[in-house]
Structure formats: structure tokens, C-alpha cells
Amino acid sequence: MKKYLIALSFAFLSISAFSQSKIGTIDADYILNQMPQMAEVNEGLKTYNTELQKELENNVTKYETLVKDYQANSTSLSEEERKTKETEIISLENDIKNFRQKASVMMQLRRNELTKPLYEKINGAMLQVIQEENYTQIFHSGGNDLAFSAEEFDITMKVIGKLGIQVKE
Numbered sequence: 740m741k742k743y744l745i746a747l748s749f750a751f752l753s754i755s756a757f758s759q760s761k762i763g764t765i766d767a768d769y770i771l772n773q774m775p776q777m778a779e780v781n782e783g784l785k786t787y788n789t790e791l792q793k794e795l796e797n798n799v800t801k802y803e804t805l806v807k808d809y810q811a812n813s814t815s816l817s818e819e820e821r822k823t824k825e826t827e828i829i830s831l832e833n834d835i836k837n838f839r840q841k842a843s844v845m846m847q848l849r850r851n852e853l854t855k856p857l858y859e860k861i862n863g864a865m866l867q868v869i870q871e872e873n874y875t876q877i878f879h880s881g882g883n884d885l886a887f888s889a890e891e892f893d894i895t896m897k898v899i900g901k902l903g904i905q906v907k908e
Contacts, residue, residue, distance in 0.1 A: 762874070783853050861902070
């Protein structure tokens with residue numbers, strides 16, 4: 740009997756605890772794209788991409804010059820000079836390949852760097868909404884992990900309101 744009473748009290752306790760939960764969703768990426776500061780972020784990314792392209796083009800030009808010089812003068816070079824030039828060409832070719840592979844990672848790092856302050860603003864506004872409306876859990880609805888959420892529990896527009904953002908169509 741005592742075991743049944745304990746089990747029953749745990750059941751009521753868990754039901755009452757669950758009933759006090761308030762769960763909502765947010766689409767932080769949607770908010771981010773609505774922020775006017777994203778124009779500056781996109782411009783910064785465009786500038787950074789241009790810088791990376793120039794650096795790549797400079798290395799490619801240097802590589803092409805080295806190859807042409809090597810082809811034109813390879814017969815007049817000593818064996819040691821030829822091996823030095825070949826090593827230099829191969830090294831630069833590898834640098835170009837590595838740079839191309841790392842460029843997308845470098846762009847993502849720059850994007851993260853530029854959007855970090857914006858995500859912090861979103862987080863601050865979200866915390867205000869959470870506190871004001873007593874939410875216990877918030878899920879990110881922009882990813883593929885959330886199967887369903889009723890629109891009434893989505894706090895995205897409330898956070899946009901806290902940030903003072905005008906929604907673009």
C-alpha cells in the first residue's frame with residue numbers, strides 16, 4: 740500500500756511539474772536576416788571575399804610567372820637551380836590548393852565573427868521575453884530538429900518587437 744501511495748504521489752508531482760512548463764520556439768536565423776545590421780555584415784563578407792580573391796589571384800599570377808620562367812630557362816639552369824625552382828613551384832602550387840580549400844572555412848569564421856554581436860542582441864531580447872512570459876524551454880525552430888510547434892508558442896515576432904526591427908516582406 741505504501742508503495743502505491745508513493746508511486747501515486749510521484750505521478751501527481753510529475754504531472755503538476757509538467758503542467759507548469761511553458762515551452763516556446765524561436766527562429767533566430769529569421770530574426771538575424773530581418774536585422775538592418777545584416778547589410779553591414781553582408782558588405783563586410785563581400786569585402787573579405789574580395790580580399791581573399793585578390794590574395795588567391797596574386798598567388799596564381801606568381802605561380803604562372805614561376806612556371807613560365809622555369810620553362811623558358813630550364814635548359815640553362817644547373818641541376819641544383821632547377822630542383823630549387825621545381826620545389827618552389829610545387830610549394831606554391833600546394834599553397835594555392837590549400838588556400839582554396841580553406842577559403843570557405845575562413846569565410847564562415849568571418850561570418851561568425853561579424854554576426855556574433857547580432858546573435859547576442861537576439862539572445863538578450865529572447866531572455867527578456869522568456870522572463871516576462873515565464874517560458875521554461877525554448878526550442879530553435881529554424882533547424883530540422885523540431886517536428887511541430889503551434890504558432891501561438893513561437894516567440895520570434897516578440898523578440899523582433901523587443902529589438903525594434905521592422906519585418907521585411
